[in-house]
Amino acid sequence: MVTVLGSGDSLLRVVEAAFPEADIHVRGNEISAVGDPSEVALIQRLFDEMMLVLRTGQPMTEDAVERSIAMLRAEANGSGDGAETPAEVLTQNILSSRGRTIRPKTLNQKRYVDAIDKHTIVFGIGPAGTGKTYLAMAKAVQALQSKQVTRIILTRPAVEAGERLGFLPGTLYEKIDPYLRPLYDALHDMLDPDSIPRLMAAGTIEVAPLAYMRGRAQPVFTNVLTPDGWRPIGELRVGDLVVGSNGEPTPVLGVYPQGEKDVYRVSAQDGSWTLACAEHLWTVRTASDKRRDKPWRVLETQEMIGDLRAGDARRYELPMLTAPVSFPEREVPMDPYALGLLLGDGCLTGSTTPSFASEDEELAWALEASLPGVTVRHKGGPDYVLNRVKAPGDVVTLENPVTRILRELDLLGTRSHSKFVPDDYLFNTAEVRLAVLQGLLDSDGGPVTQDGRSCRVQYSTASIVLRDDVIALVQSLGGVAYTRRRRAEGRKQGSALAAHRYDSHVVDIRLPEGIEPFRLARKRDTYHAAGRGGRPMRFIDSIEPAGREETVCIQVAAEDSLYVTQDYLLTHNTLNDAFIILDEAQNTNPEQMKMFLTRLGFDSKIVITGDVTQVDLPNGTKSGLRQVQDILDGVEDVHFSRLTSQDVVRHRLVGRIVDAYEKYDGRAGERTGGAQHGRPHPHDGRGSHGK
Structure with a gap:
């Protein structure tokens, strides 16, 4: 009975003050009420709800009794929907930290918390002291601890006009810190203070002004x-x-x-x-x-x-890349594998009939099979000539098909140091790009084996542009390529003197599993026998x-x-797997509000809190929080929770002050807020909810 009536009957006095027409008597462990039947029914219902709360081990307070009475009266008057009872509201635990439990204290607060569970974007709009930010912070910490999200981001539009801070001493962070202090304080109420620096250093918790949010x-x-x-x-x-x-x-x-x-x-x-x-x-x-x-x-x-x-x-x-880039198919005038072979070991100068040099006869026959109207004639040693196939009645002056295509591709006249892969091949389907790369590697590349290490693929060329094109082909297929330069100066001259007039660019290549770098049998067999290349990986170096x-x-x-x-x-620029809170949102402009909302990533949740009667923006600047209510009203998975003076959980006088201002504004017809009734500084303290 002490817990029901309160110390010194304090809770009983609250009930008696709320029902002055009823006679309430306590005899031992029995409570009786005499009066209007509807009032008596409310009193009976009130004590039933109080008992339900007390059985959970949670104490009742004078504020909790007053709020329970308000909820029951609203239901009796038909202004409530009866969906939640006072006991359900007062016993919903959000978070327990260091012996204290954070829970909603009013019906609107419970509905606000429930909306955060049910919706991706929730707006909590109401006067100061209604627990908007504090409850959102508790839900964010709960989501982090239950692994629903991997990070928490807390932000305020505190210093959008940064020049106003210019006169303050210290670094920018030192200037900003006071604006964000309420968010830090709430965190310290909900987490072990020793863990907060570690979580912030790891990026698990980020506290930053809104200006920093946009700058990715x-x-x-x-x-x-x-x-x-x-x-x-x-x-x-x-x-x-x-x-x-x-x-x-x-x-x-x-x-x-x-x-x-x-x-x-x-x-x-x-x-x-x-x-x-x-x-x-x-x-x-x-x-x-x-x-x-x-x-x-x-x-x-x-x-x-x-x-x-x-x-x-x-x-x-x-x-x-988890798969090769999917470019749209483009028509090409030459088989891509044949182009790769010619870029590697072909003579494309245009001063003579196109030719090809290779010690692998297999490549010569593959080239012939890929070039309609062309026969590959063995000239001697590694040299082959690409002749036009003549038909009865042909005019002698008809152009060689290979020469015609090379001219069309702007490759005619290129030499070892100026060859390149045309864009129609670089930005084509994965099959076309791979075929070009295979031709280049079969002619001028090969597998490189080392004891105890996976097999590398290596390619070399005298052309800087062709080097970059090979790297692009590899990267577009999901691989990595490392390049180094071998200086021509001091290198021993071989039989092909021209090959040493220019530096050689060596490219080491690793391709994903399933991407075959070679068609030439001897190179393909060596590559597979050595266990193929290792997994392509990239690391930040500097x-x-x-x-x-x-x-x-x-x-x-x-x-x-x-x-x-x-x-x-x-x-990327978007925030995935994050719980993001925008506090003091009435001080965003429409552009900032749009920017913030479109930062939403997958498996993330956004809660936006603010008080539209306390706008601190310069005169003439619209509040993004006011405008967004018209823009997003009715949009699926977006919810607006509106709290009132009845939901103030600070000193009960705060609620009366809020009501007095609303009454004054209603009489004067000045419900614009902001300029007339702004606060002396751009933030209020954190809510005292849960204390």
Whole structure:
């Protein structure tokens, strides 16, 4: 009875004050009520609900009794739907931390928490002190601990007008910290304080101003792969197609100019590189992640700087294409394998009949079989001539078919140091690209075996352009290629003197399993006998400052949010497997709100909180939180939870103050908020919910 009535009958006095027309008497362990039948029924229902709460081991407070009475009266008056009882509301545990349990305290708070469970995007809108942010934080920590998400991102639009901080002392982080302090404080209520620095260092928890959220960008001139080839990222528009990690096209969902930003050159150990800003996102994993079968993690560029080595090994592995890039089929005038053979060992000068040199007779006959209207005549030694097949009545001056096609491809007249792969072959189907590569490797490449190591594929050429084209072919098929230069100076002259007039570019190649590099039997047999090549891998080798550039970021529809950028590197801008909270959202402008919402990645959840009566934006600037209610109203999987003064869980006087302001605004017809009734500083303290 002490727990039901409260210390010094404090809870009983709350009930008596709420039902002044009823007589409530306590005799031993019995409570009786006399009065209006409807009031007596409410009193009986109230004590039943209180007993249900107490049986869970949770104490009742005066505030909890007042809220229970309000819920029961609303139900009795028909303004409530009766879906949740006071006991259900007051006993819903979200999170327990260090002996305290965080739970909703009002019906609207319970519905807000339930909406977070049921919907991907939830807006919590209401006055200060209603527990909007605190409850969202508790749900985020709960989701992290139950492994529903892999990271928490907390953000506020605190310093969008950064010049207002210019007079403050200290670094930018020191200036920003006070604006984010309520989020840090809430975290410390919910997690072991000693674990928070470790979680933040690992990128599991990120607390940052909204301005930092948008800045995951690359310079506008950075190449991004599309089904039609490479395009600068700054030229992309919503609806354009880019290539995803599975090699398939994926549409661009958003394009967001970012202005000038500091950028970094991110280089891999195979020589590939691209530029990105400090907040740009990278999917990576460590050797420990792989060993423990942990999922790939997402880190910002700046999080990896200074942490690129684990002993002598590179720490961060990058993902590779899971399948060859799927370019649309293009018509080509020459069989791709034959083109590869001629680029490797063909004489394409145009001053004589096209010829081919090889010690492998098998390649000569394969070439003849691939070139209609051409016969390959053995001239002597390794030399073969590609003659036009003459038919009765042919005019002597008819052009050699190979010469005609080489002219069409702009290859006629090229020499060993100027050969290249035409774009119609570089950006064609995987079958065409592989056939070209096989021709090049059968003629000028081969397997390289070493004791105790997997077999490498090696290719050499005097042409810088052809070297780069071979690397592109390999990378487009999901492989990696390393290149080095062998200087012509000082090299011993062989029988083909021209071969040593130019430096030789050697390319070491590793291809994915299932991609066959050779058709020539002797090379193919050696490659398979040696156990084939090892798995293609890429690791981040260095991250170095590269100046300031005009930047842009894009969002793509791919499930893993990855797209192919320069040198076939995979990167992305969207947040997957994350619980993201935007606090004080009334201080976003419409553009910022759109930017934030479109950051949503797969298996992520967004909660946006704010009070539309306390807008601190400059005069004339619309609040993104106000506008978004009209834009997204009725959109599936988006929910708006509205809390009122009845849901204030701070001092009960706060609720009365909120009501007084609403009453004043209603009388004066000034329900615009913001400029008239803004706060003296751009953040309120964290909610005291749960304390």
